[in-house]
Amino acid sequence: MPTSPTPVDQKPNVLLTRRRLVEMAGVTLVGTAIYATHAIAADGSQRPPRFPAVPMGTVRPENIAGVGIGTLTGGTRPVYVTLPDSRDPVEHSVADTLFWAEQLMEHAMFIAMMMPGPELARPRTQAERFQREFGAHLARLRRSRLDRSNYGRFNRATIGLTRSLIDYKQRMAVEQSSGRMRSLVWPTFFDHTRHEAERFVRRLTQLNAGNTVYSRGEVVPFWSNIMGEHAQFISQLLDPEEQALILAARETTETFRRIASDRGPRRGGFDPVMVAVNDIIDFKTAAERGIQEGRIKSIIHPALADHVRREAVRFRDELQRTA
Numbered sequence: 001m002p003t004s005p006t007p008v009d010q011k012p013n014v015l016l017t018r019r020r021l022v023e024m025a026g027v028t029l030v031g032t033a034i035y036a037t038h039a040i041a042a043d044g045s046q047r048p049p050r051f052p053a054v055p056m057g058t059v060r061p062e063n064i065a066g067v068g069i070g071t072l073t074g075g076t077r078p079v080y081v082t083l084p085d086s087r088d089p090v091e092h093s094v095a096d097t098l099f100w101a102e103q104l105m106e107h108a109m110f111i112a113m114m115m116p117g118p119e120l121a122r123p124r125t126q127a128e129r130f131q132r133e134f135g136a137h138l139a140r141l142r143r144s145r146l147d148r149s150n151y152g153r154f155n156r157a158t159i160g161l162t163r164s165l166i167d168y169k170q171r172m173a174v175e176q177s178s179g180r181m182r183s184l185v186w187p188t189f190f191d192h193t194r195h196e197a198e199r200f201v202r203r204l205t206q207l208n209a210g211n212t213v214y215s216r217g218e219v220v221p222f223w224s225n226i227m228g229e230h231a232q233f234i235s236q237l238l239d240p241e242e243q244a245l246i247l248a249a250r251e252t253t254e255t256f257r258r259i260a261s262d263r264g265p266r267r268g269g270f271d272p273v274m275v276a277v278n279d280i281i282d283f284k285t286a287a288e289r290g291i292q293e294g295r296i297k298s299i300i301h302p303a304l305a306d307h308v309r310r311e312a313v314r315f316r317d318e319l320q321r322t323a
């Protein structure tokens with residue numbers, strides 16, 4: 001993937017055609033199928049090739065906490081899901097907790113990383129404590145044997161821990177917004193990660209009522225907002241010279257905003273949301289590899305790149321299961 005600047009790079013608003021973007025990044029822009037405003041280049045050329053496609057793959061069975069669940073691979077770390085067609089709230093609880101507790105543990109890690117210096121020692125120590133607590137909770141889950149008689153109690157403990165982190169993110173967002181705290185964490189990042197934690201609490205509460213159903217009316221707007229915000233974060237964390245990828249990320253934000261607002265209705269047998277989700281998985285996977293191999297200039301930590309990729313894979317898995 002070429003990264004050296006060219007005359008075209010320096011005049012993005014004048015000369016950056018879609019075809020040129022593809023040549024520069026070696027990849028396509030995302031979300032082009034239905035929602036993107038510029039699916040066809042200004043010169044009328046065809047839709048460009050995509051990022052290298054990442055196949056969905058099959059769910060690899062695993063047994064954790066005495067329960068059969070599965071993983072999906074494709075990046076640095078696996079994505080925990082239930083086995084296809086599972087309707088068991090215990091299996092869903094274990095898979096969701098393995099997935100989300102790891103995400104929440106990483107939120108705390110990212111927040112701590114973005115609180116440098118002695119003046120931020122106190123909130124950083126709190127973030128590091130959450131990171132340890134979620135790590136310990138995951139270890140506890142792996143040592144447990146969950147079934148219908150005790151999964152509700154375990155979920156309530158998870159909810160309690162998650163609520164503490166939600167409170168912390170809420171307080172930190174206010175501190176940062178007000179200017180009382182000067183960390184490197186955007187208020188939007190606190191809010192984004194809080195929304196994910198709140199959604200996890202709603203999900204565990206639903207599972208404790210024995211209901212495992214994913215509804216399209218909940219899954220699509222929730223994850224589309226999250227995907228749009230990821231793209232915003234990526235666009236702001238790329239090196240300012242990475243114009244092609246910055247524009248790709250901005251277009252992705254717009255794509256998912258449109259999906260979130262109209263909920264991406266299916267058109268016959270065709271699901272435009274699934275197309276956009278597959279595109280963003282391909283985009284994030286390519287970005288993760290480019291960042292790891294030093295081909296993309298950014299201040300995106302490789303762990304953050306894989307974190308947002310896993311959330312996109314989760315979106316795809318949940319979308320497939322929607323009623």
Ligand SMILES: [Fe+2]
Nearest residue numbers: 103193196311
């Ligand atoms: Fe997250």
Ligand SMILES: [Fe+2]
Nearest residue numbers: 196226308311
């Ligand atoms: Fe996220």
